[in-house]
Amino acid sequence: MSDDFESRLESAISRGQRRADAKVSQQRQSELSAEELRRLHTSYRLSLSDRIESAINRVADHFPGFQNESLFGEVGWGSACFRDDLRIVSGQRTNQYSRLEMVIRPHTELNVLDLKGKGTVMNRELFNRSHFVAVGDVEIEEFEQLIDAWAIEYAEVYAAKSRS
Template sequence: MDFEKRLERAIERGQHQGDVQAREDAQRKLGEAELKQLHIKYQLELSEQIEDCLRKLADHFPGFRFNTATDERGWGATISRDDLLVEDGRRANSFSRLEMVISPFASVHILELRAKGTIHNKELFRRTRYQMLVEADPESFRQLIDMWVLEYAELYASNA
């Protein structure tokens, strides 16, 4: 085979690879939109679960204030309370809070649940769980939400 024919074939292969790459890029962009929709669906479902669980927890411990969380950190909810403690004539403030959020959609395509629990001014737990969005199992996240709220309730009750 002479050089001219090999050169033409090399050019054809290069053009073919360029076309394949362009199609793959277009599919990725379409996939990006679908992934964003999937993330929004999971975020809505799981943030409702978080809100339900934290409302119930606040009902069992009077004094907690419930707030929904929809900001740059994610969607979810928080419960918090401030207590005034008087010991030996001295006054002290005590702060307790539980925050759980589903992180916003990001280019890494993950579904991430974050929780932070503080009881009487001490951060007692910080949890993060994530799964790749295409492999995400919302039911396992629901179970984690329940488990982490129950864990906080037990810790709060034992430290109250």
């Protein structure tokens, strides 16, 4: 009886070890390598920076006087549009600065895709937002919808404020 117990015990231990080894192997395969994460980030960045540029250019096209600017480097990759208006009211001169900026921030060791957006309408900050998701979990449509929503929100507020 003790021989039977001993063999069953050893068999159970070896099954448990094989199960643990299989689980570790499966986890390693499912985790993306650092190089793969970097490659994915670059792919998403290229796609989304084109989307950002298109959205910002369309906003600028609807409001004459905006100048477009491409952004790249340490701050990220994206686009901005801005204008600096001079207003003279009762002999008083004031400048009113407006800017819409969106960028995809550079890849970091955190392995996240980070969309940063800033909007300023006539010297007042409208929004300063960041949206980030782990590179392995990115749904590109979610980022595209955010880019469009932020651009549309900015256009709506700018249109309302520029009339007053």
